[in-house]
Every structure is written in C-alpha cells, then in structure tokens.
Amino acid sequence: MGNVFEIAVIPGDGIGPEVVAEAVKVLNFVTNGSENKVNLTEYKLGAEHWLQTGETLPDETLEALKKHDAILFGAVGAAPGDTRIPSGLIEREMLLKLRFSLDHYVNLRPSKLYPGIESPLANPGEIDFIVVREGTEGPYVGNGGSVRTGTEHEIATEVSINTAYGVERVVRDAFARASKRERKHVTLVHKHNVLVHAGHLWRRTVEAVASEYPEVTHDYLHVDAATIFMTTDPSRFDVIVTDNLFGDILTDQAGAITGGIGLSASGNINMDRTYPSMFEPVHGSAPDIAGQQKADPTAAILSVALMLDHLGLSAEARTVEQAVEKEITSRQELTDHRTTREIGDAIVSLLA
Amino acid sequence: MGNVFEIAVIPGDGIGPEVVAEAVKVLNFVTNGSENKVNLTEYKLGAEHWLQTGETLPDETLEALKKHDAILFGAVGAAPGDTRIPSGLIEREMLLKLRFSLDHYVNLRPSKLYPGIESPLANPGEIDFIVVREGTEGPYVGNGGSVRTGTEHEIATEVSINTAYGVERVVRDAFARASKRERKHVTLVHKHNVLVHAGHLWRRTVEAVASEYPEVTHDYLHVDAATIFMTTDPSRFDVIVTDNLFGDILTDQAGAITGGIGLSASGNINMDRTYPSMFEPVHGSAPDIAGQQKADPTAAILSVALMLDHLGLSAEARTVEQAVEKEITSRQELTDHRTTREIGDAIVSLLA
Numbered sequence A, B: 001m002g003n004v005f006e007i008a009v010i011p012g013d014g015i016g017p018e019v020v021a022e023a024v025k026v027l028n029f030v031t032n033g034s035e036n037k038v039n040l041t042e043y044k045l046g047a048e049h050w051l052q053t054g055e056t057l058p059d060e061t062l063e064a065l066k067k068h069d070a071i072l073f074g075a076v077g078a079a080p081g082d083t084r085i086p087s088g089l090i091e092r093e094m095l096l097k098l099r100f101s102l103d104h105y106v107n108l109r110p111s112k113l114y115p116g117i118e119s120p121l122a123n124p125g126e127i128d129f130i131v132v133r134e135g136t137e138g139p140y141v142g143n144g145g146s147v148r149t150g151t152e153h154e155i156a157t158e159v160s161i162n163t164a165y166g167v168e169r170v171v172r173d174a175f176a177r178a179s180k181r182e183r184k185h186v187t188l189v190h191k192h193n194v195l196v197h198a199g200h201l202w203r204r205t206v207e208a209v210a211s212e213y214p215e216v217t218h219d220y221l222h223v224d225a226a227t228i229f230m231t232t233d234p235s236r237f238d239v240i241v242t243d244n245l246f247g248d249i250l251t252d253q254a255g256a257i258t259g260g261i262g263l264s265a266s267g268n269i270n271m272d273r274t275y276p277s278m279f280e281p282v283h284g285s286a287p288d289i290a291g292q293q294k295a296d297p298t299a300a301i302l303s304v305a306l307m308l309d310h311l312g313l314s315a316e317a318r319t320v321e322q323a324v325e326k327e328i329t330s331r332q333e334l335t336d337h338r339t340t341r342e343i344g345d346a347i348v349s350l351l352a
C-alpha cells in the first residue's frame, strides 16, 4: 500500500512561480500512477504577498505548514532597490523564520558539474561534492544590535552562536552522508585561527564524530583557503561541513563553478522529522527576468529529487535526477534558448 | 635633501625569510644612490621564535617596532599539524596583535591579472581591482567565549564589533582611492539581509560618504553573490570595500583567480600615521616548501612597492612595479622553474 504525501508549495516571488510550476509538473508526473501520491497545497507568501497584506509569515500559516510532509519552495524577495519593502525583511521574517522554526539544521547543497555544462573554470576537473551547511545557528541567529544608531558613536554587533548540540548533529549528518559516498571524505571549513571559540567547538566535534566513522577520512580548511581550492582544485571536495555563513558563501561559489546557480538545488532538512523539511533552488527570485519564461527550472526540479529522497521515495528521486542529467547533457546540441516551460517539458518527456 | 627611513623587517617562518631576502634586495637597490635611504632592523618573531623563547610579541618589541617608519613582514605560522604550537596562537598573538596595536585599519589588497599569467578562469577578462578590507574590527576583535566548554551543553560565541568610527574611516579611504582610479567605482560587500545591524551601519556609511564623492559610483553586493561575480565577471570590480572577515575570504579568492597568492601583495595601513604601517605578502609561511628556494618572492616585492608608496616614494614604487610587471610578462617564454633568488635577481636586473 502506498502513502499520500501532503506537500506545501510556496511559489513566492519573481521567477519562483515559473520554476515551481515545472517542478510541480515533474513531481506530479513521477508520482502519478505509482502507489505513492502527492497532495499539493499552495501557500501565498513572499514580497508580493507582504505588499498586499502586510504579512510575512503569520503564526497560523506556520502552524498549517507544520502539518505537511514537506515544503517545496520557489524563491522570495523584492526587486533590488524596491524601497517599499524594508531590505532583508522577507528573507528574515519569512525564509529564515521557516528554516529556524522548522529546525532545518541540515542545509544540504549538492554541487555537480554535469557533462555538457560549461564551467567558468579553465580546468574544472570532475566536480561532485555536497555541502552540509548548518542551518539554525552561527551568525544567522539574529543576535546583535546597535547603540547610538545613526550617530558617530554607533556600535553595531552581530553575535554568532554555536552550541555543542547544534554542531554535533550537523557534523554527524555530514559523516553519515560521507560514509555512503564513494570517496568517504569530510572537509571541515571554518576559521578557527581567528574565530577561536566557535572554531574549536567545530574542530573538537569533528574529531569526536570522526572516531565513530573509521572508514571516513577528514581534513580541515580555513574558509579563505577553501575559496582558493574551490577555484584551483574543486575535485578535492567530497563532503564539506561548515557553519551557516561560510556555507552560504561557499555554496554560491560552488554554484558558480558548476555552471551557475540555475542548476543548484538545496534541501533545508530536519533529520529528526519533528517538522517538515523544505526544498528550494539556491537561486533567488531574479525579478529582472521574472514572468518572461527565461529562468532555468532545473534547480527547482533537482530540489524535487532531494525532496523525494527525504520522503523515502529514492527510486523516484533517481528517476528525476537521471532525466535531468540526460536533459542537461543534450543541451550541448542546442543553440536556441529554451523557455522555462520547454525545459520542464523536456525533462518530463525524458521521464516518460 | 633626502630622508632616512627606518624600516623594521620581520622575516618570520617558513618561506618568509627567503621571500623577504629578495624584497630587501629590491628595496636596497631602488633606494641606493637616491637621496632617500632606508635603514633596516631585523626582528625575530614567529612560530620558530616562540618555540625557542616562548615569546609571541613582547611589549618591548612592540614599542621598538612603533619607532619605525614602516614594517616589512614575511610570513608566520607553524607547519599544519605541528602540535607543539597551539593552533592560531602566532596568528592572533603576533600578526593580528600587530594589526590591532598599530591600528592598521586599511588592509589594502590589490588584485591584478598580469599579462603572461594564467588564470584558473577560462575567460578572466581584465582583472584589476583593489580590496580595501577593514583591519581592526568585525569578527576579528577576539570578542567571544564559551561556557560548559567540552560538554554536550557547550555554547560558543563570536562577536563581530563594528563602529561608526571604524567603518567610516575605511569607507572614506576606499572612496578616496576610487576617486583616483580610472573607473571610479566602489562596491560594498556585506550581508546586510542577515547581519542587519552591522550591515546597515556599513550601508548607511557608504551612502553618506558617497555623497561627498559625486564622481565615484557605487553599488552593493551580498558576500555570497560577490564570490559568484569573482568567478564569472571579475572585471566588474574596481574598488571593493568590506569588513575584516569578508575581506579575508574575498582576497584569497581574488588571489586565486589572478594566478595564485604567490603574486598578491598587501598593506596593513594606518592612514593617520600614528603608528607604522606593515606590508606583507598575502600568502602564508608554506612550511612544506620552506628552505628550498621554491617560493615566488613577487608578492613580497610588490609589498615593497606598496610600502614605498606609503612612504611617499611613488617614483620608486612605480619603478618596482614596472620591473615586476616586465619580469612576470617574460615568464611566458620560460620553461624552467626558477629559484626564489633567481626571480629576485631578475627583477633587480630589470630595475638596473
């Protein structure tokens, strides 16, 4: 007997609705006719919604979202320079609020250079790694403030908070994932020579967890050095585990070297399943190309694959990944720019 | 009538002494016979010195250093995995202590892709920008701590401190430098959608200072997006102004895309001249290749050019830069690997 999965869909702003439409198409197709069904409920949230209603993420919406098995998320954010929306408001009060309220402690971001995709690197080599970014701590906790704001005596602080509990669970996740991969290697990225207290907590935790995984090797890189290797030798990476801010920076760089964040999927995962996990493309709402069918829905579709995996539908996840890989490889022969819908349709037809 | 400049030289560890020897050769050559003289005093500091004496940076040494007109610094740091030296000790108690005690608020790091140097980017375009990294605040202040350390209830914090005073002086420096460059463009890099308080202080300061420089244009990038553009379109950058940590990360990436940090010079500058400024290659002590004449002294030599500029010897600075540029361009025809000394000698002979 199959399951019915309740999926919340948040298309959001800009290109969000366009790429999510294709992701939903793929999700429906791959579950249609199988014993597992999905039941989709759409939630209107984001900058547009805020402009219309003044709501970022009301408590009732958050409670309703909690009842789902997973969330498919597009993108949110106003056009840069849109002065009607306080800068960062939607990101913090909605996107980050979801990640924190639903305890998405594993922010999983795979990076792969697909055959047929041009990397901006001259000699990219084989790129196939995952970043396990901590999602609920670090400088993202919103702890900080300012005094004498706006005067010449202003002091503004930002506090990075790191707990043994929070670091251990994400490090454990990284080692567990590494143990299932071919190269079985974990790289901790931090800056422990400067950020001593947080850095040492991370290092000690990695050493402790590593001893439980004798088959997994591990090393350490300062974040500055990591950006060098990301440029000169990205094949050295297998599993990167890092804090919320360093993970933010490194995964955008990783997106760039693998041909653009139009292909980068991510999962905001609660491994304890106390709340639903959320799957979203790494890219933003790109208001400049919104509504023009110019966005690549691949990152959103690959996020569906991550979601299927998380729901235990691994066969379906592999099917989606393989169709995406085939579609990407076939791009070498294409010269015309295709619409968002055409790319979605091409992937669906490869699924068929 | 000329001046006599008192220069402190800190060769440090690993390849530090080798690259500093070539930098000193260039410095002596370019000032020899001119009306301006340099008088060099060597200071032994670094990991080796700590192992022998237990001293990182004694107060008397710091006071003695303050009497100089500038400091030429090689590199410090023990071999990774050398367990005799507490990790990060030399970096914090000596290198960062110098930057903070001597109020080096402008950490100036130029990035240029020289003709003849291969970039790891497939289409690097013209790369010629400077990063003005704040050097005395941010997450580098050493403010943080941990409680219940080593237990499952550990909490570790790191506090980024940003002041109107500290941000304004470095932003002002960035605009002043931009106004003297051809493209006259400043990019502020931060993450104000998450690090709200620090981010807004930086943004407000940039807006305020920008209004005094109508000829200088400016824009803003989140640090994650900046790493993307650093990969896909580095020519867009002219002057980047950013905080201590983001500057650390971006300048290593900038070093990588311009052919390696073996060519990246830096100045830790106190623009008010209350204390001597310090000039150092961006690279570290590279213990793995130390003592083998394998290191490229170019970054150290370009740091001498930055030092000459700061001392008001702009003609000498240009001479050094031009000799370096010629030497680098001539590398295209070379197949043999040259020693540290051979590269230094080649630059000196181009100065002659």
Ligand SMILES: CC(C)[C@H](C(=O)O)[C@@H](O)C(=O)O
Binding pocket: A091, A092, A095, A096, A248, A282, B193, B194, B224
């Ligand atoms: C929009 C922003 C808050 C977010 C982040 O910093 O995490 C984004 O950059 C990302 O990586 O998902």
Ligand SMILES: CC(C)[C@H](C(=O)O)[C@@H](O)C(=O)O
Binding pocket: A193, A194, A224, B091, B092, B095, B096, B248, B282
């Ligand atoms: C050695 C370290 C403390 C230093 C820094 O982080 O500033 C180095 O990475 C640099 O960029 O000069």
